[in-house]
Amino acid sequence: MERDLLRQSVSYHGENLMLLLKCEQSENPDFKRVAADLSKTLNQSVRIVSEAHAVMPPLEQFMEVCFEERRELFYRDVERGDVVIGRINSVRDFGLFITLLCTAGGLERDIEDLEIKALCPLRCVPSTGNHDDPLSYYQIGDLLRAGVKGIDRYHEKLTLSLYSSSLPPHLDKVKLGVISKEDLPLHYTYVNVTADSSQTYEKLLESSLGLSNPLNVDYLLGKLGVSDTQTPSLMRGLQSKHFKEDDFATAIRKKQSVSWALKCVKVGVGHFKSRRYVEAMNEYNKALEIDTNNVEALVARGALYATKGSLMKAIDDFELALENCPTHRNAKKYLCQTLVERGGQLEEEEKLVTAEGLYKRAIVLDNTFQGAAEALEKLQLRIQKSLELKEQEAAKEQEKTKTVETSAEKLRKILKEEKRMKKKRKRSTSSSTSSDTSSTSSDDSSSTSRKKSKKRKHKRRRSSHGSKKHKRRASSCSDKTVDDDIEWFPAPANTSASYIDQKQSISKLISEGEQSWEKSRCEDGRGRLDDAIDRSLENLKHGAQSEASRPGRPDVNGEVTDQHRTQSISECARNRRDSSSTQSEYSQKSDRYSKEFSLQGRKRSESERGGNEKMDKGERNSHDQDDGRKSSGGSLKKDIPSNLLDIFSQIAEFEKEKKLQK
Amino acid sequence: MSTQASTSGSVNEARGRRSAEDVEDSKKHFRVCRFIIDTGVKLGMRSVPMATACALYHRFFQSASLQVYEPYLVAMSAIYLAGKVEEQHLRTRDIINVCHRYFHPESEPLELDGKFWELRDSIVQCELLILRQLNFQVSFEHPHKYLLQYLLSVRSLLNRHAWSRTPIAETALAVLKDSYHGSVCVRHKPQHLALTSLYLALQTYGVQLPRGELEWWQVVCADITKAQIETIMSELLQLYDMEAKCT
Numbered sequence: 001m002e003r004d005l006l007r008q009s010v011s012y013h014g015e016n017l018m019l020l021l022k023c024e025q026s027e028n029p030d031f032k033r034v035a036a037d038l039s040k041t042l043n044q045s046v047r048i049v050s051e052a053h054a055v056m057p058p059l060e061q062f063m064e065v066c067f068e069e070r071r072e073l074f075y076r077d078v079e080r081g082d083v084v085i086g087r088i089n090s091v092r093d094f095g096l097f098i099t100l101l102c103t104a105g106g107l108e109r110d111i112e113d114l115e116i117k118a119l120c121p122l123r124c125v126p127s128t129g130n131h132d133d134p135l136s137y138y139q140i141g142d143l144l145r146a147g148v149k150g151i152d153r154y155h156e157k158l159t160l161s162l163y164s165s166s167l168p169p170h171l172d173k174v175k176l177g178v179i180s181k182e183d184l185p186l187h188y189t190y191v192n193v194t195a196d197s198s199q200t201y202e203k204l205l206e207s208s209l210g211l212s213n214p215l216n217v218d219y220l221l222g223k224l225g226v227s228d229t230q231t232p233s234l235m236r237g238l239q240s241k242h243f244k245e246d247d248f249a250t251a252i253r254k255k256q257s258v259s260w261a262l263k264c265v266k267v268g269v270g271h272f273k274s275r276r277y278v279e280a281m282n283e284y285n286k287a288l289e290i291d292t293n294n295v296e297a298l299v300a301r302g303a304l305y306a307t308k309g310s311l312m313k314a315i316d317d318f319e320l321a322l323e324n325c326p327t328h329r330n331a332k333k334y335l336c337q338t339l340v341e342r343g344g345q346l347e348e349e350e351k352l353v354t355a356e357g358l359y360k361r362a363i364v365l366d367n368t369f370q371g372a373a374e375a376l377e378k379l380q381l382r383i384q385k386s387l388e389l390k391e392q393e394a395a396k397e398q399e400k401t402k403t404v405e406t407s408a409e410k411l412r413k414i415l416k417e418e419k420r421m422k423k424k425r426k427r428s429t430s431s432s433t434s435s436d437t438s439s440t441s442s443d444d445s446s447s448t449s450r451k452k453s454k455k456r457k458h459k460r461r462r463s464s465h466g467s468k469k470h471k472r473r474a475s476s477c478s479d480k481t482v483d484d485d486i487e488w489f490p491a492p493a494n495t496s497a498s499y500i501d502q503k504q505s506i507s508k509l510i511s512e513g514e515q516s517w518e519k520s521r522c523e524d525g526r527g528r529l530d531d532a533i534d535r536s537l538e539n540l541k542h543g544a545q546s547e548a549s550r551p552g553r554p555d556v557n558g559e560v561t562d563q564h565r566t567q568s569i570s571e572c573a574r575n576r577r578d579s580s581s582t583q584s585e586y587s588q589k590s591d592r593y594s595k596e597f598s599l600q601g602r603k604r605s606e607s608e609r610g611g612n613e614k615m616d617k618g619e620r621n622s623h624d625q626d627d628g629r630k631s632s633g634g635s636l637k638k639d640i641p642s643n644l645l646d647i648f649s650q651i652a653e654f655e656k657e658k659k660l661q662k
Numbered sequence: 663m664s665t666q667a668s669t670s671g672s673v674n675e676a677r678g679r680r681s682a683e684d685v686e687d688s689k690k691h692f693r694v695c696r697f698i699i700d701t702g703v704k705l706g707m708r709s710v711p712m713a714t715a716c717a718l719y720h721r722f723f724q725s726a727s728l729q730v731y732e733p734y735l736v737a738m739s740a741i742y743l744a745g746k747v748e749e750q751h752l753r754t755r756d757i758i759n760v761c762h763r764y765f766h767p768e769s770e771p772l773e774l775d776g777k778f779w780e781l782r783d784s785i786v787q788c789e790l791l792i793l794r795q796l797n798f799q800v801s802f803e804h805p806h807k808y809l810l811q812y813l814l815s816v817r818s819l820l821n822r823h824a825w826s827r828t829p830i831a832e833t834a835l836a837v838l839k840d841s842y843h844g845s846v847c848v849r850h851k852p853q854h855l856a857l858t859s860l861y862l863a864l865q866t867y868g869v870q871l872p873r874g875e876l877e878w879w880q881v882v883c884a885d886i887t888k889a890q891i892e893t894i895m896s897e898l899l900q901l902y903d904m905e906a907k908c909t
Contacts, residue, residue, distance in 0.1 A: 059815045062881040063874030073872055077821045108818035201881050202853075205811060214749075217710055220810035224817075224831045228708045232836040234902065235843070237909050238699060247763055249705045249756040256759060256771035 003034045015182065052219040054208035055186045061110040062201045071114050074107075075153050081168040082106030082148045083176075084160065085184065086118065088140050095121040096135065098144055098160065102188040105171050112188075116158065120146055124161035126177075138178070145179045147171075261291035265300050272304055280304055295325040303334055311342045336362040340372050343379070352383050407647045687728055688844070692901070692908045694733045695719065695843045697764065701741060704760045705752055709839065713804045715744035716842035722795050724848070731791075734761075739788035747800050754782045805838055809856035812882055816860065819871055819878065833863040837898060844904070846897045857883050858894040 010017050025031040060070055083105035086098035100116040103109050127134040138144070147166035150159035162176045205211055213219075221228050230240065245251060268283030281304060287297040302317030318335035321328060339362040346355040359376035366372075401408075695716050702712040718740040723733070738761055745752035758781050762772055772778050793800065813831050837859040841847050847855065857879055864871070871878050879886065 054811055056815055059819050059878060059881060063876050063878060065872050065874035069872055200884055202884055211807060217806050217810060224810065224813060226831055226835055229706050231709050231839050232832045233839050234836045235840050235905055237696060237905065243703060247704050249760050252759040252763060252771050253756060260774055
């Protein structure tokens with residue numbers, strides 16, 4: 001161990017390093033040799049302090065104020081709640097006597113040589129656990145930090161306490177009790193230093209690091225409680241009352257930005273009128289960069305979006321403009337118009353409820369807007385009609401289901417059992433309410449379908465079965481999550497586009513269905529069907545929801561469909577959707593959307609995707625709907641297990657007979 | 663004799679003229695410094711950057727002539743430069759806005775046209791001129807940190823109630839800020855200025871400090887004498903008189 005290097009580092013780091021070295025290197029013979037020297041070095045070094053400001057010893061000391069005066073001043077100025085540090089000089093049975101060394105909080109005085117004695121009575125000494133007698137913990141010569149509890153200024157008596165309750169709230173983190181030399185406050189340490197080397201205040205100040213801290217002015221101003229930007233002045237003209245708020249830089253800048261932004265908006269409107277939409281958009285964006293939330297720019301941009309057809313963006317812009325300026329006439333007018341237009345769009349997509357909401361909002365905004373009121377009335381009539389039809393359908397359904405053969409009831413019982421089994425593993429989602437809406441929507445779709453082609457009755461029955469089951473399940477609080485499907489269905493089944501072929505024989509379908517069944521667990525077969533039906537309806541619901549409530553967020557549906565690992569099930573689901581959706585464009589549109597998203601999200605073979613697209617195209621062209629329906633019906637059969645398939649065929653036959661009977 | 667008399671007369675005259683000019687100049691400087699401090703407050707400048715701006719201005723005109731350089735332009739550039747030096751960067755746009763409004767009260771903000779850019783260019787050019795005039799020595803040591811340290815030390819000498827009763831810190835800082843109206847800020851050491859401000863504040867309120875072998879100000883600043891303190895104090899007080907004359 002190099003003596004000089006050690007000495008250098010020990011004198012820099014101080015006693016901490018010394019202690020560590022002693023602990024770790026006590027066996028090292030080299031260290032033992034230099035240890036003696038090091039302890040000498042330590043005594044001579046001064047700990048370097050990195051403070052926000054220079055910590056100076058009390059000024060008294062430099063001033064060499066006389067003994068009497070210092071004593072007098074101390075007793076005048078010490079207050080309850082000050083912290084003092086002293087050395088125990090005797091332990092009596094009624095308390096501790098302490099000779100004060102220095103002050104540690106509240107006052108900063110040079111009191112070491114004043115020989116001020118204080119008493120810490122027994123009741124102010126907290127017990128230290130094991131010891132019965134709290135005083136036995138303390139010994140003569142210990143350094144003690146205590147709070148001043150009572151002062152008798154006339155008799156010059158101090159009472160101390162070791163309980164932190166004696167300290168004011170801002171000092172209650174201070175630890176009272178026995179301390180070591182490291183905890184002595186800095187100004188006291190400096191006192192010792194200056195006594196030896198007779199440094200002047202100035203020299204000490206200059207040498208301290210805290211003075212070179214560039215931020216010490218801010219810190220000290222804060223400490224002294226003076227604001228930096230509002231510093232006081234004694235000049236008459238600089239008094240704060242002479243400064244007007246409008247003259248400040250930020251206020252002027254804001255006004256300037258607004259007027260610059262308006263200029264840009266004017267140029268942009270010029271472009272807009274001459275149909276130069278791209279330049280107009282550039283100008284508006286520039287204006288919004290200069291001054292975000294500029295009302296005029298937002299309104300103009302919204303109008304541009306509305307003209308181009310991005311109605312949702314237009315609505316966003318108008319809303320933002322109205323937030324900033326609720327009385328902007330143009331914003332209101334344009335917003336009403338856009339809302340009505342958007343409502344019209346949604347109506348065509350059969351999102352009747354959302355459309356209604358939009359119309360109502362438009363009316364709220366501006367109740368003189370004729371178009372909104374008319375559109376709302378029309379829409380409400382339409383909703384009413386559809387509701388009436390739904391009720392009729394529901395009534396008819398109720399009658400029909402009562403007369404179904406026991407085979408259907410058997411099926412239901414089987415399904416119920418499955419449901420109960422799986423109840424424990426299901427996580428509850430918030431889909432119970434939405435499943436109700438989905439069931440109503442599917443009912444709605446099934447009811448409207450009844451009016452149309454008879455060919456589809458076959459599948460519609462099945463769909464109503466499915467929806468009934470789903471309703472039952474919903475009512476029995478069976479909440480399904482898509483995650484369950486992942487558990488149950490490990491491997492995707494092999495698929496081909498052959499199911500699109502309408503002339504596929506049922507036997508082939510059954511065999512394929514059995515094949516796919518063998519891949520999964522036997523007892524889960526029925527569960528799969530459940531899942532398929534549920535999921536299909538969930539997809540429908542998701543599709544509907546996403547379209548209705550969040551018109552710009554296809555992710556939800558995409559996520560839902562992403563999780564369909566088993567292709568057969570997903571196809572079944574999709575086909576379910578196909579079968580349950582009818583000529584009602586509402587569900588059809590949702591199918592399209594959900595199919596689109598499922599297309600995006602799914603990792604399928606190309607053939608399947610081609611098949612899907614074919615299916616989609618079939619859907620989109622209304623005259624191909626029948627084909628689509630038939631093929632979906634055919635492919636649906638593929639996935640049903642043999643026993644269930646028999647049941648279904650029985651049901652189908654039965655219903656056919658009924659039809660014929662009618 | 664007559665020539666001597668005439669020359670001494672003319673010298674006296676010249677001296678008189680010069681002192682009259684000086685008086686006029688100092689009034690002009692006072693007004694411009696008032697402009698700097700006013701603008702600084704409106705820009706939200708902290709005390710040290712504002713002090714730097716004034717110091718830059720005074721030092722510039724110690725060696726330059728008011729006839730040659732437009733003082734208000736120099737002032738604006740000094741503000742800009744001081745913001746950079748003291749790490750409180752100010753935008754020229756804000757400086758121009760505030761200054762324009764100072765000279766044309768209640769006016770609309772300037773348009774972003776050619777005139778605006780020309781103003782901005784002139785500020786930037788003048789900044790370079792100031793740098794060259796001052797030999798690129800633009801870092802100053804200000805009295806503020808010394809004053810604050812002294813305040814802390816003096817606070818420990820006083821009874822805490824007496825301290826909270828009398829606004830010693832605010833007054834001392836106010837005196838220091840006002841001292842930048844005149845060139846006293848660049849003609850004395852920062853420690854002396856700090857000390858004098860504190861001394862003035864204490865004397866104003868009649869605060870008694872304990873006496874030891876040394877006075878507190880002797881301890882704080884070893885090389886200052888009572889006479890020096892008195893001189894600086896009178897200069898500071900003259901500034902307050904000048905306010906009445908100038909504004």
